[in-house]
Amino acid sequence: MSQTATPDIDIDRSVGDFHYDTSYEFDAGVGLSSKTVDYICDVKGDPQWIRDFRQKALKIFESKPMPTHWATEDLENIIFKNIRYYLSKGQVPKRTWEEVPEDVKRTFERLGIPEAERKFLSGVEAQFDSEAAYSNIKAIVAEQGVIFVGSTEGLHKHPEIFKKWFGKVIPTTDNKFSALNSAVFSGGSFIYIPPGVKVKHPLQAYFRINAQNFGQFERTLIIADEGAEVTYMEGCTAPKFETATLHSAVVELVALKGAKIQYITVQNWSSNVFNLVTKRGLAMEDAEIKWIDCNIGSRLTMKYPGVILKGRKARGEVISIAMANSGQHQDTGAKMYHLADDTTSNIVAKSIGIGSGRSTYRGMVHIPKHLKGCKNNTECDALLINTNSRTDTYPAIQVRGNKNSVQHEASVSKVSADQIFYMQQRGMTEAQAMSLSVNGFVNDLVRQFPLEYSVELKRLIDMEMEGSVG
Amino acid sequence: MSLIIKDLHASIGERQILKGLNFEMKPGKVQAIMGPNGSGKSTLSKVIAGHPDYTVTAGEILLNGENILEMEPDARARAGIFMAFQYPSEIPGVTIANFLRAAVQARLPEGELIDAVEFYETLYAKMDMLEMKREFTTRFVNEGFSGGEKKRNEILQMAMLEPKFAILDETDSGLDIDALRIVSQGVNKLKGPHMGVLVITHYQRLLNYIVPDEVHVLMNGRIVQSGGKELALELEAKGYDWIKEDSLVAA
Numbered sequence: 048m049s050q051t052a053t054p055d056i057d058i059d060r061s062v063g064d065f066h067y068d069t070s071y072e073f074d075a076g077v078g079l080s081s082k083t084v085d086y087i088c089d090v091k092g093d094p095q096w097i098r099d100f101r102q103k104a105l106k107i108f109e110s111k112p113m114p115t116h117w118a119t120e121d122l123e124n125i126i127f128k129n130i131r132y133y134l135s136k137g138q139v140p141k142r143t144w145e146e147v148p149e150d151v152k153r154t155f156e157r158l159g160i161p162e163a164e165r166k167f168l169s170g171v172e173a174q175f176d177s178e179a180a181y182s183n184i185k186a187i188v189a190e191q192g193v194i195f196v197g198s199t200e201g202l203h204k205h206p207e208i209f210k211k212w213f214g215k216v217i218p219t220t221d222n223k224f225s226a227l228n229s230a231v232f233s234g235g236s237f238i239y240i241p242p243g244v245k246v247k248h249p250l251q252a253y254f255r256i257n258a259q260n261f262g263q264f265e266r267t268l269i270i271a272d273e274g275a276e277v278t279y280m281e282g283c284t285a286p287k288f289e290t291a292t293l294h295s296a297v298v299e300l301v302a303l304k305g306a307k308i309q310y311i312t313v314q315n316w317s318s319n320v321f322n323l324v325t326k327r328g329l330a331m332e333d334a335e336i337k338w339i340d341c342n343i344g345s346r347l348t349m350k351y352p353g354v355i356l357k358g359r360k361a362r363g364e365v366i367s368i369a370m371a372n373s374g375q376h377q378d379t380g381a382k383m384y385h386l387a388d389d390t391t392s393n394i395v396a397k398s399i400g401i402g403s404g405r406s407t408y409r410g411m412v413h414i415p416k417h418l419k420g421c422k423n424n425t426e427c428d429a430l431l432i433n434t435n436s437r438t439d440t441y442p443a444i445q446v447r448g449n450k451n452s453v454q455h456e457a458s459v460s461k462v463s464a465d466q467i468f469y470m471q472q473r474g475m476t477e478a479q480a481m482s483l484s485v486n487g488f489v490n491d492l493v494r495q496f497p498l499e500y501s502v503e504l505k506r507l508i509d510m511e512m513e514g515s516v517g
Numbered sequence: 518m519s520l521i522i523k524d525l526h527a528s529i530g531e532r533q534i535l536k537g538l539n540f541e542m543k544p545g546k547v548q549a550i551m552g553p554n555g556s557g558k559s560t561l562s563k564v565i566a567g568h569p570d571y572t573v574t575a576g577e578i579l580l581n582g583e584n585i586l587e588m589e590p591d592a593r594a595r596a597g598i599f600m601a602f603q604y605p606s607e608i609p610g611v612t613i614a615n616f617l618r619a620a621v622q623a624r625l626p627e628g629e630l631i632d633a634v635e636f637y638e639t640l641y642a643k644m645d646m647l648e649m650k651r652e653f654t655t656r657f658v659n660e661g662f663s664g665g666e667k668k669r670n671e672i673l674q675m676a677m678l679e680p681k682f683a684i685l686d687e688t689d690s691g692l693d694i695d696a697l698r699i700v701s702q703g704v705n706k707l708k709g710p711h712m713g714v715l716v717i718t719h720y721q722r723l724l725n726y727i728v729p730d731e732v733h734v735l736m737n738g739r740i741v742q743s744g745g746k747e748l749a750l751e752l753e754a755k756g757y758d759w760i761k762e763d764s765l766v767a768a
């Protein structure tokens with residue numbers, strides 16, 4: 048179980064699609080059993096309670112059926128016994144880029160991470176396959192008592208905070224993939240913001256899959272103490288491999304009284320990645336959790352960020368953009384559980400279907416009868432760029448009682464041949480014309496993003512469109 | 518600089534619409550094509566621009582001696598052909614500024630990025646010339662525009678893209694007198710030795726404002742009569758029927 052070299056892969060023009068041959072110090076081998084889990088625990092030096100937690104999760108994972116009764120049959124194509132569950136060059140991330148192994152450093156340089164860090168970030172964690180290769184937080188932020196480390200370091204060094212919230216927002220039993228993640232999780236961020244601290248610039252994590260037949264299972268836990276504020280951003284890429292790759296993260300957010308967490312994802316998975324992620328936040332009194340979720344690429348994405356509105360006047364928001372190109376299925380949505388009076392939630396989901404790409408919106412808004420003064424607004428818009436595209440909407444809004452208000456709107460529009468011709472007549476290529484239409488469609492959402500991320504999203508849309516014509 | 522159309526035959530579906538059309542656009546000139554509804558005027562402009570719905574079954578369109586029929590619409594546009602649409606499309610969520618920016622960017626060599634400051638300077642100068650308010654640039658392309666605003670937007674694009682040959686398809690339709698005057702003034706300011714303008718219209722009215730050097734009549738898929746600007750007045754007075762007979766005699 049060591050020194051596995053990955054085969055060479057051709058470099059293609061798209062930014063995330065390159066690969067370096069590298070070797071791994073630690074490799075759990077192929078397939079999943081309680082031995083795999085033990086291997087991971089041993090390598091990480093996990094405490095007994097985590098070992099027990101993992102082993103129990105493995106049993107739950109094995110006992111749960113694939114959710115194909117409501118989700119796509121394509122899930123059956125994930126062959127768990129062919130996947131590698133842990134690959135790393137070492138468990139301790141470096142604090143400076145100089146110390147990061149050369150090939151890994153080059154990977155992140157090509158992805159622009161060190162540059163972004165210098166320019167506009169408070170801290171960065173860069174994960175390469177199973178472990179973070181680099182993790183650093185600016186001194187000025189650390190001095191405020193902000194903790195920003197990987198999940199392993201979090202549970203080792205800050206057990207009192209970690210243990211209190213870990214697995215509490217998303218129980219292991221939540222779904223088959225949250226159970227899988229709980230069994231083999233590695234990497235991801237642990238963040239704690241002390242009371243009243245408002246982190247000025249975003250913290251960023253970057254998740255990079257480099258190996259073939261591999262599963263990346265990061266685990267992120269963010270706790271904003273009373274009145275604290277933080278923005279966390281994550282980016283993801285993987286090269287194009289011949290075989291399927293799995294990415295199955297669990298992300299838990301806790302916003303205590305009056306705290307604000309904004310979680311931004313811009314993912315650009317290659318078209319062989321199964322991306323099955325569970326994300327949920329817990330918002331206490333007067334707290335606010337906002338998920339901004341941009342899903343581009345992947346073979347299948349299933350992701351429904353949610354907020355449990357537990358305290359009075361808590362606010363939850365999901366802003367989601369999903370783009371499904373030919374051969375891709377974006378099954379995304381949002382979940383809002385209202386558990387207290389005067390809680391409000393807002394969902395705006397925009398999907399773009401291109402060619403035979405398929406997008407599905409699944410929502411869940413739950414407001415029980417005994418509550419009053421709750422509000423939900425749900426808006427789902429789909430844009431189709433080709434008549435073959437398919438879009439489905441399952442809003443599922445369960446609102447009981449009459450002291451609450453709910454608003455739901457949905458629309459489907461198409462980019463017509465006449466629109467494309469009009470733009471081409473102005474000199475834009477077909478791809479540029481489609482890009483411009485897509486950018487217009489998501490324009491009102493993108494304006495809410497930090498500038499760097501709106502630029503990144505626009506670039507990804509351009510690239511995706513270029514690949515989809517001719 | 519020349520745009521020459523030779524023996525052009527074009528159809529949509531099974532239907533033959535242009536049936537051996539010959540025409541030459543001339544730089545520095547304003548030419549008008551008139552013709553009754555359904556005679557093929559919009560078809561002609563769309564075939565020149567390369568609309569994918571139309572099939573050219575015979576003939577050529579030569580831009581500076583080169584046949585452009587195999588070129589994509591965007592390549593034709595970048596080569597200097599501009600068409601002001603009779604019914605311009607809405608592009609939701611895309612501001613006029615961003616739309617124009619994308620169009621100007623598309624004309625730059627690969628890898629070269631538009632200079633935003635210079636772009637806005639040019640844009641505002643052209644808008645001043647066309648007496649347009651700056652706020653206009655923040656509106657979404659053609660969304661909720663009045664007929665007049667749509668046509669002014671087309672003229673603004675023409676001003677920004679500086680084509681060599683501009684075809685204005687029924688730019689007067691749906692305009693009241695005030696809007697007609699404003700749009701025409703815009704065209705009159707932009708015309709000049711560097712550009713050929715083809716005004717396609719079915720009423721003579723527009724030609725009071727944009728005075729053509731030549732007037733041609735399109736009927737039944739061909740140019741059947743040509744003359745000076747007085748021909749437009751004659752058509753206005755007598756209708757198109759007398760030409761039909763004339764051209765039959767000629768044929």
Ligand SMILES: Nc1ncnc2c1ncn2[C@@H]1O[C@H](COP(=O)(O)OP(=O)(O)O)[C@@H](O)[C@H]1O
Binds near residue numbers: 529559561
């Ligand atoms: N999509 C179409 N399918 C079939 N016939 C069409 C189509 N579009 C236009 N036509 C027909 O082609 C002829 C010419 O149309 P057009 O070029 O728009 O005329 P004009 O602009 O001179 O009014 C008309 O008879 C019209 O009905």
Ligand SMILES: [Mg+2]
Binds near residue numbers: 558559603
């Ligand atoms: Mg017409």
